[in-house]
Amino acid sequence: xxxxxxxxxxKIGVVFGxxxxxxxxxxxxxxxxIADIQVRLGPTRVGPYGLLQPIxxxxxxxxxxxxxxxxxxRAIFLLAPxxxxxxxxxxxxxxxxxxxxxLFGLLSRPVPLHITDxxxxxxxxxxxxxxxxxxxxxxxxxxxxxxxxLGGLRSSAQLISYELPMGLxxxxxxxxxxxxxxxxxxxxxxxxxxxxxxLPVPNWFLFSxxxxxxxxxxxxxxxxxRAPFDLPEAETELVxxxxxxxxxxxxxMFFMAEYANMITVAALATTLFLxxxxxxxxxxxxxxxxxxxxxxxxxxxxxATLPRFRYDQLMNFGWKRLLPLALLNTAITAIVAVRG
Amino acid sequence: xxxxVFAGLALVAAVAGLLVIVQRHAVYSALFLIITMGxxxxxxxxxxxxxxxxxxxIVYAGAIMVLFLFVIMLLDIRSEPAPWAPPDRGRILIAxxxxxxxxxxxxxxxxxxxxxxxxxxxxxxxxxxxxxxVGRLLFTDFLFPFEITSIxxxxxxxxxxVLAKKRLH
Numbered sequence: 001x002x003x004x005x006x007x008x009x010x011k012i013g014v015v016f017g018x019x020x021x022x023x024x025x026x027x028x029x030x031x032x033x034i035a036d037i038q039v040r041l042g043p044t045r046v047g048p049y050g051l052l053q054p055i056x057x058x059x060x061x062x063x064x065x066x067x068x069x070x071x072x073x074r075a076i077f078l079l080a081p082x083x084x085x086x087x088x089x090x091x092x093x094x095x096x097x098x099x100x101x102x103l104f105g106l107l108s109r110p111v112p113l114h115i116t117d118x119x120x121x122x123x124x125x126x127x128x129x130x131x132x133x134x135x136x137x138x139x140x141x142x143x144x145x146x147x148x149x150l151g152g153l154r155s156s157a158q159l160i161s162y163e164l165p166m167g168l169x170x171x172x173x174x175x176x177x178x179x180x181x182x183x184x185x186x187x188x189x190x191x192x193x194x195x196x197x198x199l200p201v202p203n204w205f206l207f208s209x210x211x212x213x214x215x216x217x218x219x220x221x222x223x224x225x226r227a228p229f230d231l232p233e234a235e236t237e238l239v240x241x242x243x244x245x246x247x248x249x250x251x252x253m254f255f256m257a258e259y260a261n262m263i264t265v266a267a268l269a270t271t272l273f274l275x276x277x278x279x280x281x282x283x284x285x286x287x288x289x290x291x292x293x294x295x296x297x298x299x300x301x302x303x304a305t306l307p308r309f310r311y312d313q314l315m316n317f318g319w320k321r322l323l324p325l326a327l328l329n330t331a332i333t334a335i336v337a338v339r340g
Numbered sequence: 341x342x343x344x345v346f347a348g349l350a351l352v353a354a355v356a357g358l359l360v361i362v363q364r365h366a367v368y369s370a371l372f373l374i375i376t377m378g379x380x381x382x383x384x385x386x387x388x389x390x391x392x393x394x395x396x397x398i399v400y401a402g403a404i405m406v407l408f409l410f411v412i413m414l415l416d417i418r419s420e421p422a423p424w425a426p427p428d429r430g431r432i433l434i435a436x437x438x439x440x441x442x443x444x445x446x447x448x449x450x451x452x453x454x455x456x457x458x459x460x461x462x463x464x465x466x467x468x469x470x471x472x473x474v475g476r477l478l479f480t481d482f483l484f485p486f487e488i489t490s491i492x493x494x495x496x497x498x499x500x501x502v503l504a505k506k507r508l509h
Contacts, residue, residue, distance in 0.1 A: 123391075127397040137406065137413070157410070
């Protein structure tokens with residue numbers, strides 16, 4: 001009993017710490033990658049290769065003056081940053097980041113490398129994501145600023161629109177596995193599949209559900225307000241959108257929530273479509289992290305490459321392209337799953 | 341322990357529900373409604389009904405209430421809280437009537453549980469509210485009501501669109 005409790009607490013600590021560290025260093029990775037793409041150097045001053053830059057930024061944000069404009073709705077204004085960051089971190093409770101391990105024989109019983117495995121894991125992540133909207137909407141409303149309000153409204157419309165195709169894009173995987181548990185989904189992707197009977201590929205759902213993966217990835221970009229879907233914070237038209245009036249750590253919390261959300265959707269994509277922790281030779285958490293960072297790199301690549309959508313283009317793309325495609329994918333998968 | 345958690349959640353749900361109608365500010369009302377929904381979701385966890393719990397969070401807290409907030413903010417009701425007017429007689433009558441019906445219903449439920457069958461009502465199966473159970477029930481015993489519900493929702497949606505279109509042109 002005591003051992004289980006200690007193992008649990010250690011796991012929570014490790015996941016939380018790793019998540020915070022990744023959030024901090026994603027800013028460094030993003031600046032460096034975009035600098036490379038734009039033939040610049042990026043941060044170089046603080047530490048070797050600018051590696052201490054995220055820590056300097058964090059300290060700076062902490063010591064900045066914390067401004068609260070006079071006409072804001074105080075209670076909600078103070079609540080919004082927490083409402084935005086808590087769901088972002090909670091979603092990670094069900095993501096499996098490795099196979100069961102005894103830590104090289106240190107532990108008496110093998111310990112599964114996930115905080116918890118509930119039988120509605122996929123839905124849990126979606127539920128947490130859908131609650132994250134409140135932080136943004138309420139921040140926009142409580143700021144008593146037209147630009148913020150518009151940013152918040154845009155964001156809620158965008159999130160509601162893209163939640164639908166995102167949920168539907170995953171249904172294909174669920175039909176093939178027959179379970180909502182993320183651990184079951186990863187285990188179903190073990191082994192090798194044969195393309196056209198000759199080409200061996202991993203039995204990942206990326207290869208049997210390519211359309212589902214593409215739809216999921218587009219929606220993931222939109223759900224995390226990343227370019228080219230970053231309309232809620234379009235600088236040219238909305239100053240900075242919902243977080244215009246925020247400063248200091250409150251601003252930092254929105255920032256961290258955005259990056260934590262990115263990591264969550266990348267981790268969910270890894271689990272659902274890229275075989276999660278599965279892979280030969282290297283330890284399972286290494287495979288998991290490798291795949292997640294590959295997807296995060298894609299996120300940054302998209303940002304550096306694509307210009308922002310117009311608002312009507314965004315809505316048309318979500319409702320008239322992605323949603324029918326996701327329905328089609330679901331229908332085809334259902335037919336194949338029943339007949340096969 | 342379970343009773344204690346239930347009591348806490350029920351209290352939060354009831355108090356938040358009360359605050360929904362007491363608030364003068366539409367946005368605050370909506371927020372308290374979300375808290376009510378959240379505590380209801382907590383009660384579903386106590387029942388071990390994981391699927392119902394997560395659907396409650398996604399659909400009610402995550403989707404419907406976001407739309408509510410969206411509409412409130414779009415109409416921008418913030419500037420002037422609704423002026424207080426003495427309620428007219430008809431409204432009081434309807435309110436009293438509805439309260440009596442609701443209280444009677446509550447009384448019947450409590451009586452059934454504690455007086456008529458003190459041993460407890462029908463036992464709740466351990467798989468109650470799990471994904472498989474809900475899915476199986478929806479597509480076997482309750483298939484017809486389920487499909488009818490979706491058709492009704494579709495009709496309502498089309499109706500809303502037609503109304504909105506008429507106003508546009």
